[in-house]
Amino acid sequence: MATLLALALAGAGLTVLTAPAAHAAEDDVAKLPISSFSSMVVDSVHERVYVSDDTRLLNTKSSVLVYNFQGQRVATLPSTAGAVSGLALSTDSTKLFVSEMGRIAAYDTETHAKTTHASTYYWGECGRQVAYSGGKVWFTEIAYATQCDDRVSQLYGTGSTGVYTTGWEGAGRLHFATTPGAPDLLTTGQTLSTGEANPYLTTFDSSGDTLVRGPQRRFADSEGAGALDLKDLALTPDGSRLAVADAAYGTRLLDAAGLSDAPTAYQPLPEGATASAVAFSGDGRYIARGAAAAGSVPDLLIQKADPEEGTTASEFAFEGELDGARIAPRGLGWSNDGSRLFAVSTNASGTSYWLHVIQPPAAQYDSRFTGSLSTTPGRAVVGEPLGIRGRLELDGPAPAEPVKVSAVRHDANGDRKLAAVEVGEDGSFTVLDVPSLVGEAAYTLSFMGDVTHRPAEDVTLAVAVDRAPTAIVLSAPAEGAKNQSLEITGTLTGQGRALPTGITLSVQRTDKRGTGTLTSAAVAADGTFRINDLPSARGEVVYTVSYAGDALHSASTASVTVRVRAA
Template sequence: MKSAHRTGRLAATVLAAALAGTGLTVAVAPAAHAAASDVVAKLPITSYSALVVDDVHQRVYVADAQTSSTYNRGTIAVYTFDGERVTTITTPQYISGLALSADAGTLYAGGMEYILKVDTTTYVVDYERSASFDNCGRSMAFSGGQLYYTTPYAAYTPNCDTTAYSNLDSLAGRTNWQDYGKLQLKSGPGDRMLMGQPPNANAANPFVAVFDTSGGTLVRNAARRFAAADGTGALNLKDMAFSADGSKVGVADAAHGHRLLNTSDLSDAAEGYQALPSGATASAVGFSGDGRYVARGSSATGSTPDLLVQPADPTDATAPLEFVYEGSLDGDRVAPRGIEWSADGSRLFTVTTNAAGTQYWLHVVQPPAVQYDVRLSETFTHSPAQAVAGEPLSVRGRLEYDGPAPAEPLKVKATRTDANGTHDLGTFPVKADGSYTVLDEPDLLGDATYTVSYLGDLTHRPATDVTHTVSVGKAPTSIALTAPAEASLSTGVEITGTFTAQGKALPDRAVLKVERTDRLGTGTLSSVTVAADGTFTINDIPRTRRETTYKVTWPGDDLHTSSTASATVYVTR
């Protein structure tokens, strides 16, 4: 089991407890920790239809779809904002959509043949009106003082995805808006409503459209289909949501990630969100009611995050909170349309599911309300004192932060800039005492400037970048000789040696120059090539008696210094 966590950031020590009678599993951060906490409730459903948040009564409603059989009963599970189950509402027929009235007094539920209404204080279920038969699953939204709901129908449920009867109705009657497939609805601020079309065989280029609901009659404003002329780029809609002020639309597109659009014309926003981690597929999106955050849900496996919670402003580089869900206590991925926020942004409600789509969990995430300052010291040290090309270099600095200690180390990001440009070195953890070490292996002579950044997270603000410049020199080389003290003209001289080069490996074996100096003068002997293990041997027949000196030299190269060694032998007859 891998519990919900923030990879490399704000990860809380997890406490799991079963609350008797509620079927609730809780994971909470320590009280002294300012990071987000994640409460997890196992839902009593085997399929998922809708998630609705009631801010007035602080309740969360989750509906089971169960459209696989007309004999299935309906289930609406009701939870508090703290994740405790209040009750489970059972209806005679399955429920495939939910919407809340503007005053939060009535919860509307889309039944197979009826629109039901639930009193949000007593949970008494009543019939609002009969509706067109639904065996595919309704989508519902309350907007402009009116309830809107789809009425998809297919003779056989396998044909639901391509049905042509996805008519859009309201309590006032049929609207005459329709298209192929199971159309999705989402209400937003300012009497706006979104209609989106999942891909299907009869809609190769699905759409998203914005409707004005203020006048009691739907007026379509901006609309967009996404495919290019060659058919590429088509939308694979999983979820959609308005930003808190209604100026933007977020779209969870399983083919292209999380799109951010301008509500006015559904064009791409000037700045979009960063791509999801590799292996993650967008499944849900939602903006907090206070305008601070966006939650981006995905389907991912392993240690790849399934949920990112980050600033709603895409130009804010604050690193997101990352949640990884995998296992029987968390679910494996965020379900499509599985994200809703409380109006004040204090809680994020997320529905996760297992890989088979047969089990579901409700997560209650509380983003931190406080951000603290972080400072990077401009005082650095590095070792070795003389950096050389091709050898490890450690650059050490310090970080200071306000507020409580994080449950997991903070991380700094580092780059190196040299004559060949800027190189990303990755991230490095900050120890409990605030120290950190950037590890590198510079491969170019000259100045290397290291820039250290702290990008911030939802608890800590970004810090001002700091830099440290290191002069990178050539790596040293050395030659060691072993020679006899005495030799004769008849037997000759044999000298062995070892050549050592630090730093980056030589492209070819070193070739050494050998000079001999005796009482007759100085001359150059044949060069010797160093073996793969760095050893070499010099054999010579001296030309005269007395002291003879052998000098061995390597000239160096672009990244290594030169080196020289000498040995003197006394030559006899």
């Protein structure tokens, strides 16, 4: 086993190119003993994955390979009637239906006991696609063993009277999509071939022995451009939407009811990637999109099934000789709970195949900021530490590692990203900053999510940043004599950034004769200053010292009273 963390799968060829923060995936790989590939079905009830070959030789016998959810082969179901091809699982997972030459076989999924479900009209040398819908088995048949990809495929059903033709057909091959959530819905797509330049998609109601066709759609315009090049198709678990792997377009998302385009499309596949497979997780939350691409171009994207959520896909590239080079057509399938994705990869020549058991990012829960943001201290001043306090609430299980909240400060100087901080067990956090500009600032807080939690909606707090306060402390004698020297000392201090050099303070003297301005006091580098005066009037004399402030510091004033007596 190799573990995908951040950017690379060490020791193997599967590389995670882009993934949401903290997401990881695990990948178990089994080399398949086949040189061609037809079908894969996933039985979540018994935790089994069935894989079939696509050998088309009349006298060649092949087998259905059975793997557990850890990627270990646990059984082989040999054919007694030539090569196998298409597979289908009953809705209740009790029966596995296998196309063999001349018949459709049925296996009990508990015991693997084999019976003949129906004998077919032809030997199936071209291989068949098989579907289970409406409580019945449906399969395709090509009557001639040559030009298998171009001849007409006929659609057959099996009922109480045995095998019967439905009357529906199409040039080239026909592929199926079914889902247990809409058990009577059978979706059929036609492949591009020399016999059909504008293939169709259509749906059938399979609840009766007679298929009732619903909407159909072709994609080429009046000049023949834009035709469907079908590689795979998949229904959402509830049957409401259909995803189509179109090699000419990418991943189409359609409303199943009318086959019209869904309101929001998936983002294009990476440049150089051609769609080859598609599958929805059993819980309907995720979609896997497979592709054929060279080198480090992603071959597999896993993302939210609803494109309106706009989530970034986790992208995987298969580029190692031990893992294949691309996703094989129809080579994707999920477990019902979405905990595992099974992917069949192949080399560039399509002669070797691998089964990957991938554990995508875990199921995610919601997160949110709760309550009001606040600051500590309550007054924000330039150049002084400021804490932005809040609380983050996480649904679901507690995170294995502490989660972090990040913040960006927006002010007149632009945006500045702050250091992320850990969230406490009670959800509380404090983001720290030192504002550098007086005026309005806004702090936007974000939680980007983790392996089990979705990102929270950002919250913003507006903060008024004031100039840093200053203070003047004066020291003077309690008494002095008229017309004799009087000295007052003091200190100017300021918070935040250092006070500028060369500061002078205004000095006023107030006595019974009135108020007058004295010589300014120069402030030394250490903030100290001296004031010398010859008071000329007896009685109480008040000395007032003032600092006008600067761009980063507020003004301040202090006063001291001296009783002046006669000399």
